[in-house]
Amino acid sequence: MSDLVQQAPALSATRPARRFRLPWDWASQLASMVVLALGALIMLLPFIWMLTTSLSRKANQSMPRIPSFWPSDPSLFNYQVAAGSLPIGQYYLNSLVVVGLTTAGYLFFSAIAGYAFAKGRFPGKSLLFIVFLSTLFIPFETRMIPLYHQMAALGLTNTYWALILPFLAGGFGTFLMRQAISSIPDELIEAARIDGATEFRIFWQIVLPLCAPTLATLGILNIIWRWNDVLWPLLVTSDRNLYTVTQGLALAGRSSGIKVGVALATAVMAILPVIIAYLFLQRYVIRSVVSSGVKG
Amino acid sequence: MEPKSSANRSGFGSRLTRLRRTLVWYSFILPPLLLILTFIGYPTLQTFRQSFFTRGMGNAETFAGLEHYGRLLTNQIFWGALGNTVLLGVAFLGIVIPLAAALASLLNRVKRGSAPLKVIYFLPQLTSSVAVALMFNYVFQPDWGLLNGGLRALGVTEVPLWLADPRLSFTGSRAAATLLAVWAGLGYFIIVILAGLQSIPRDIYDAAALDGANGLQTWWHITLPSLRPTFIFLIMTGTVDALARFGDLWTLGGPGGAPARSLQSVVMFMFQQGFESGDVSLAAAAAVVFFIIVLAVTAVSFWAFLGREFRAVR
DSSP states (O other): OHHHHHHHHHHHTTTTTTGGGGHHHHHHHHHHHHHHHHHHHHHHHHHHHHHHHHSSSSTOOOSSSSSSSSSSSOOSSHHHHHHHHHHHHHHHHHHHHHHHHHHHHHHHHHHHHHHHHHHHOTTTHHHHHHHHHHHGSSSHHEEEEEHHHHHHHHHHHTSSHHHHGGGSOHHHHHHHHHHHTTTOHHHHHHHHTTTOHHHHIIIIIHHHHHHHHHHHHHHHHHHHHHHHHHHHHHHHOOOOOOOGGGHHHHHHHHHHHHHHHHHHHHHHHHHHHHHHHHHHHHHHHHHHHHTTOOOO | OOOHEEEEEEEHHHHHHHHHHHHHHHHHHHHHHHHHHIIIIHHHHHHHHTTOOOOOGOEEEEETTTTHHHHHHHHHHHHHHEEEEEEEEHHHHHHHHHHHHHHHHHHOSSSSSHHHHHHHHHHHHSSHHHHHHHHHHHTTTTTTHHHHHHHHHHHHSSSGGGGGSSSSTSSHHHHHHHHHHHHHHHHHHHHHOOOOOOHHHHHHHHHHHHHTTTTHHHHIIIIHHHTTTHHHHHHHHHHHHHHHHEEEEEEHHHTTTTTTTTTHHHHHHHHHIIIIIIHHHHHHHHHHHHHHHHHHHHHHHHHHHHHHHHHHHH
């Protein structure tokens, strides 16, 4: 839509003077489409190959030397084997609990600190803000080993806590929420204050609904980060019943490399729900990634 | 709680109200601040401390000075891992940025169909690096993998070994790991460059068209320079991500980066030293070096980026 609106005036402006250019335009449009479609095909082929191979029982014994995109023996056999040998339902439950709680906590703590930094007046505000911001420059990998020992000392390894606690607050979310809340007019908050609302109530009932788009952006990014993380779960959980989907997939992939069909069925079960969710939410997901400029 | 009028009348009451208001803000900051100090600040300081100490029997620690840094900098495996990380990062960014710029430019000029194409190119980005690596482990399988099968179908008889070949070559394990990363990361780079393209004001193009510039000239002299901030941003964040690479390489080759450590990254080195060999001090020294490199990259790109923008303003 916006493309059309942007291009329309330029097109009409050039058309009278350069009518002879139109076939060339048409040809270059076609060439662009062909290149882009070929690229898209390359992006899709591995997914399609994985899906069709996962449906082939024979793939566990021998694979065709020329790849086939339709199995001669389509069945759900590999899925039955994969679901029988891996507690994939449990992995999903673990991922949902961990991703859900970290995201809820991260949004809440980012928003409430962001509110204080945007609208609060208290001594030491800029110093505290610098403390929050400085965490942006500390990569997780720098602190992972002492963090692991800390979790072990607290007796939290092999618990959900170890997967949740380190990711509840951070500089990035606080910064993003402060920016969003700064743009809310002071008069709105002052009016609520005069009506006798407490600061928390103002935060909960006025500020949070007004920055819903930023919360959605931050939430989507955090879900992608936490869902895909494998380094930290590998360190703090060795109990199979606590594996996340990504971790379970990584360990299954490393141990059962021979049974191709089963391994790919496992991968499909780990990827497919995320892709389906993405197809419904793609507009918001892409917007989130672009607007914050942060990679998932 | 107190009626407002009385607070306004007496000086003490109003000071109490102001104090309470200030305390409310602290109560908002305190829980996240404690979480950050406990789970980010404390372990980061511990990393620095551990790199200067040696842990002996029963948690007794002795000061070691720069001993662990000396061991680190003479450790061939560390240099190998650092070399791999830099090589893989440079190769990835060197391929993905021009490719994404070209595809984004095409996407920006096609009049229809760009929405579904964007979704398709972005698809791998949603798939965890672990799942991508698992899938590509089979795509690169020499005997029956998708890639070699495709090459055979095209008539190539001498097919490469890809992930089974640890040598430094365009068809070895590092090349395979780079192709995998490009496939997985392309969509993100396209989307960000596309956003940059769409923020270039149209009247610059109209002016260029009036001056008689052709499409390619316009692209080279107007589009690419206008994308400079986008490219700097992508190189900066892309470098930091490349330095921290772990999930896909671990899935392909374990913490040792098989075959023959050709895929071991710095983070995998830290992981292996700290958890498999139990050499926490060496891992901590590596973590400090890693931290300094990431900080330097961030600082240089901030400086390059902001320096240019400030000059432009002046």
